[in-house]
Amino acid sequence: MNFLLISLIKTAVVLAVLLTGLAYLQWIERKVLAHIQIRVGPYRVGPHGLLQPLADVIKLITKEGFVPSHVNKLFYFMAPWLAVTLALISIAVLPFGPQIEVFGQKTFMELTDLRIGILFVLAVSSVGVYGVALAGWASNNKYALLGGLRSSAQMISYELPMALAIAAPLLLVNTLSFREVVNAQEGYWLGFIPRWNVIPECVGFVVFLVASFAETNRVPFDLPEAENELVAGFHVEYGSMKFASFFMAEYANMITVAAVATLLFLGGWTPLFPAPYSNVIPVLLFAATGLLLLIAGTAPARRMDKYTFPVVGVISLGIALIFGVSFLVPVVQTILMSLFWFLAKLLVILFIFIWIRGTLPRFRYDQLMRFAWTILFPIAMANLLLTALAVAWTTK
Amino acid sequence: MTPFFFIILAGFAVFCAISLVSQTHPIASALSLVGVMGALAVLYLQLGAEFIAAAQMIVYAGAIMVLFVFVIMLLNAGAEQEARRVSRLARFTGMLLMAVFLGIISLTIQAQFPKMGGVTFGAWVGGTAQEIGVLLFTTYLLPFEVTSVLILIALVGAIVLARKEI
Numbered sequence: 001m002n003f004l005l006i007s008l009i010k011t012a013v014v015l016a017v018l019l020t021g022l023a024y025l026q027w028i029e030r031k032v033l034a035h036i037q038i039r040v041g042p043y044r045v046g047p048h049g050l051l052q053p054l055a056d057v058i059k060l061i062t063k064e065g066f067v068p069s070h071v072n073k074l075f076y077f078m079a080p081w082l083a084v085t086l087a088l089i090s091i092a093v094l095p096f097g098p099q100i101e102v103f104g105q106k107t108f109m110e111l112t113d114l115r116i117g118i119l120f121v122l123a124v125s126s127v128g129v130y131g132v133a134l135a136g137w138a139s140n141n142k143y144a145l146l147g148g149l150r151s152s153a154q155m156i157s158y159e160l161p162m163a164l165a166i167a168a169p170l171l172l173v174n175t176l177s178f179r180e181v182v183n184a185q186e187g188y189w190l191g192f193i194p195r196w197n198v199i200p201e202c203v204g205f206v207v208f209l210v211a212s213f214a215e216t217n218r219v220p221f222d223l224p225e226a227e228n229e230l231v232a233g234f235h236v237e238y239g240s241m242k243f244a245s246f247f248m249a250e251y252a253n254m255i256t257v258a259a260v261a262t263l264l265f266l267g268g269w270t271p272l273f274p275a276p277y278s279n280v281i282p283v284l285l286f287a288a289t290g291l292l293l294l295i296a297g298t299a300p301a302r303r304m305d306k307y308t309f310p311v312v313g314v315i316s317l318g319i320a321l322i323f324g325v326s327f328l329v330p331v332v333q334t335i336l337m338s339l340f341w342f343l344a345k346l347l348v349i350l351f352i353f354i355w356i357r358g359t360l361p362r363f364r365y366d367q368l369m370r371f372a373w374t375i376l377f378p379i380a381m382a383n384l385l386l387t388a389l390a391v392a393w394t395t396k
Numbered sequence: 397m398t399p400f401f402f403i404i405l406a407g408f409a410v411f412c413a414i415s416l417v418s419q420t421h422p423i424a425s426a427l428s429l430v431g432v433m434g435a436l437a438v439l440y441l442q443l444g445a446e447f448i449a450a451a452q453m454i455v456y457a458g459a460i461m462v463l464f465v466f467v468i469m470l471l472n473a474g475a476e477q478e479a480r481r482v483s484r485l486a487r488f489t490g491m492l493l494m495a496v497f498l499g500i501i502s503l504t505i506q507a508q509f510p511k512m513g514g515v516t517f518g519a520w521v522g523g524t525a526q527e528i529g530v531l532l533f534t535t536y537l538l539p540f541e542v543t544s545v546l547i548l549i550a551l552v553g554a555i556v557l558a559r560k561e562i
Contacts (some may be wrong), residue, residue, distance in 0.1 A: 115525075145469065152469075156462055316450060
């Protein structure tokens with residue numbers, strides 16, 4: 001009974017946070033892209049466009065759900081449902097923190113720990129291509145079909161280097177469970193360099209990131225929805241909530257691959273420095289941000305900043321205070337610190353995703369395929385072989 | 397709880413298998429096959445063979461069937477033509493023969509394996525990735541290597557057939 005109750009609570013919390021995060025990831029993306037292009041981005045709905053995601057959701061829900069007459073009805077409705085379900089399901093096996101004890105109940109900061117967690121994520125992501133492929137086919141539209149075909153070819157090709165890049169750190173830690181992968185990365189070399197897999201596996205990390213851009217259909221590999229060739233690619237015939245499902249699936253996939261990269265290569269929730277120093281970092285960081293914003297708010301360059309700078313400054317001071325006070329309650333401190341480090345790494349990777357979208361142009365289709373098979377695949381293979389040799393050499 | 401899930405999954409697998417042969421459109425058939433494979437993977441999981449379940453999903457449902465769907469989409473294959481109307485006698489005889497066939501199979505199974513214990517879900521623990529890896533590289537090393545050579549031969553053959561000039 002306790003197990004059921006705890007699982008329900010955890011599921012509700014994770015789902016609420018994930019869905020809100022999805023909506024705001026889109027806001028972050030629009031803001032970051034805008035600032036890369038020297039614009040301001042969404043600015044009308046709420047302060048600095050903060051309520052824009054809410055407005056978008058209301059718009060998408062209340063739109064008319066139009067169904068074109070020439071589509072295959074069953075698969076047309078099945079495709080967005082498949083895409084969003086398979087994209088959201090992976091979060092169930094991703095851990096965000098160590099074991100904690102709340103009100104005498106011991107529990108892990110994750111929904112469930114599978115012994116084959118990594119294989120589960122690979123399986124779900126490999127089945128996820130059906131959503132896009134079916135959408136392209138069922139729309140009965142040549143642009144959509146081309147998008148679906150490109151997507152399935154691209155995802156099959158990039159799955160290979162991705163799986164090989166994942167296999168290399170697994171050789172080092174000798175397990176398939178995400179929790180044990182993170183536990184194996186605890187500790188420090190020479191007392192201050194974290195034992196993260198990214199240091200011995202830097203090549204694998206880069207290969208994984210590049211392959212994950214292709215797996216999530218992001219720029220520079222967003223051929224399936226290339227606007228200037230295919231109108232909108234596989235979702236050209238979709239509107240309202242069905243379109244929103246594809247949108248959600250894309251962002252959920254982004255969060256999943258970023259979380260997998262964090263867990264496998266960047267040590268999950270393990271801090272950058274040994275605990276006594278790293279526990280002070282969030283307090284200092286948020287306090288410094290708050291003070292800087294308060295000082296900058298006294299002489300703002302733009303009229304609006306007279307209000308927004310002090311408000312955000314007070315909020316960051318409040319967060320700094322929460323982190324500071326959490327030293328009194330060990331459980332709260334564990335939860336906050338592991339979440340802080342996990343989210344910090346996750347957001348850095350997501351920022352790289354958006355940064356690259358704002359920087360690089362799209363590949364041509366033949367370049368995309370040649371890149372996967374003649375560059376990425378041999379690099380991943382060589383990396384795996386070298387890692388295997390090193391592991392065999394050192395363990396005897 | 398486990399038998400309940402077993403019945404649901406087995407029912408789903410049988411339903412998908414029937415749909416696989418009775419659908420007229422190739423895409424619908426291919427997706428039914430994916431359904432069968434997914435249900436089988438969960439059944440493996442129930443029996444404790446977690447690695448096989450994951451491999452089933454990644455390799456069969458995730459790679460091979462995606463290629464099938466890809467090829468069907470690429471060829472833009474339409475729905476099959478309905479077969480000519482079958483006579484009532486043929487249909488009746490077909491049903492009868494199928495019943496006889498199923499009866500023979502179940503009789504053979506009962507005669508061959510009379511002392512087999514019932515299946516117990518979750519009792520077997522030899523299905524982890526580690527155990528399967530150890531078995532593959534010790535007991536079954538020769539079959540494993542022969543299979544990889546076989547796949548290599550198939551690959552080389554496919555390339556030779558596909559290339560115009562060598």
